[in-house]
Amino acid sequence: MRSVIDILDLSKEEVQELIDSALDMIENPAKYAKILEGKKLATLFYEPSTRTRMSFEAAMLELGGTVISMADANSSSAAKGETVIDTARVISCYADIIAMRHFKEGAALAAANKGSMPVINAGDVGHCHPTQTTAYLLTIYREKGGVDGLTVGFVGDLKYGRTVHSLINALSRYSGIKLVLISPNELALPRYVIDNTIIPSGMEYVETTSLEDSIADLDIIYMTRIQKERFDDQAEYERLKDSYVLDAAKMKNAKADCRVLHPLPRVNEISVDVDDDPRACYFKQVLNGKYMRRALILKLIREAEAKPDTKELGIATRLKRMPEEQAKRCRCGNPKCITFTEPSTPNIFVTEDGENYRCAYCETAL
Numbered sequence: 001m002r003s004v005i006d007i008l009d010l011s012k013e014e015v016q017e018l019i020d021s022a023l024d025m026i027e028n029p030a031k032y033a034k035i036l037e038g039k040k041l042a043t044l045f046y047e048p049s050t051r052t053r054m055s056f057e058a059a060m061l062e063l064g065g066t067v068i069s070m071a072d073a074n075s076s077s078a079a080k081g082e083t084v085i086d087t088a089r090v091i092s093c094y095a096d097i098i099a100m101r102h103f104k105e106g107a108a109l110a111a112a113n114k115g116s117m118p119v120i121n122a123g124d125v126g127h128c129h130p131t132q133t134t135a136y137l138l139t140i141y142r143e144k145g146g147v148d149g150l151t152v153g154f155v156g157d158l159k160y161g162r163t164v165h166s167l168i169n170a171l172s173r174y175s176g177i178k179l180v181l182i183s184p185n186e187l188a189l190p191r192y193v194i195d196n197t198i199i200p201s202g203m204e205y206v207e208t209t210s211l212e213d214s215i216a217d218l219d220i221i222y223m224t225r226i227q228k229e230r231f232d233d234q235a236e237y238e239r240l241k242d243s244y245v246l247d248a249a250k251m252k253n254a255k256a257d258c259r260v261l262h263p264l265p266r267v268n269e270i271s272v273d274v275d276d277d278p279r280a281c282y283f284k285q286v287l288n289g290k291y292m293r294r295a296l297i298l299k300l301i302r303e304a305e306a307k308p309d310t311k312e313l314g315i316a317t318r319l320k321r322m323p324e325e326q327a328k329r330c331r332c333g334n335p336k337c338i339t340f341t342e343p344s345t346p347n348i349f350v351t352e353d354g355e356n357y358r359c360a361y362c363e364t365a366l
Ligand code: CP
Pocket: 048, 049, 050, 051, 052, 053, 123, 132, 263, 264, 265
């Protein structure tokens, strides 16, 4: 069986397979209405969510399956100190697949590593949010006919924005992509994303602080919320929160065929006067997210049925792992990593080049 923690756990071909499957589900809903009868999805959400949790649940119900849900960590045994790994083992007794959002980076990987069913990462702090990425890819595919050759502007909080990091990972596998990274200096894209993903992929990129100077070049304008909940210093949040506001006046300078995406929820970074612009796709993308989650749930459950005794953790199959005995002697230094708060989580360090290891849970360099 397989889990999806990072969008790179799916090959480019598999992403296309999901897009094709989602399109078929849109065309032929009756064909899929009972396809997962008797199967259960568990949604484990340790952080707030509207779209992701409800779209996973709607997706499973539309496939004929059922859902059990933990929408509030405080009402679960997590409040008594139960670890993510133990929780995943317990849920394995009740469900066939888990969608998990957690406030620690790598929590979904920890659950997948020790659990016995597929786990889908539904967001782990600033790290990854792969199914959100699939929503963008289907939206781009339906709106622009494909992904190759696009100039994509990421605007706002590029530091903490997990949806930004996942979409950049996904784009790295297409051709001719140009990235325009627009943020205040304090919220610039983390260096590891540039070093591990952008540079090796050969994508062109520029970093700038000005949306106005770049907007006319963009095929995709990807707006993000400045995330109050990620700031330790609230004064800094107040200073940065209104850094970029996309409004109808700015849209006059954008390309006639550009498309505007936003992970949602928005606060005020897209003015409501953009909502009726035909180039605004952030509500269409919500629906596309449900379609892609349907396709992914079906794929992972079918794979788990076909190969119940194998376990594929994407990161472990994509990258070389540090030997277990050596890994036991190392420690990830990132306080937001699941291994930091739950030290019983087995260390996993991975490398591309055989020398420079990083934590598999949160991607912090050793
Ligand atoms: N985009 C997104 O992840 O939304 P929710 O936080 O509402 O799930």
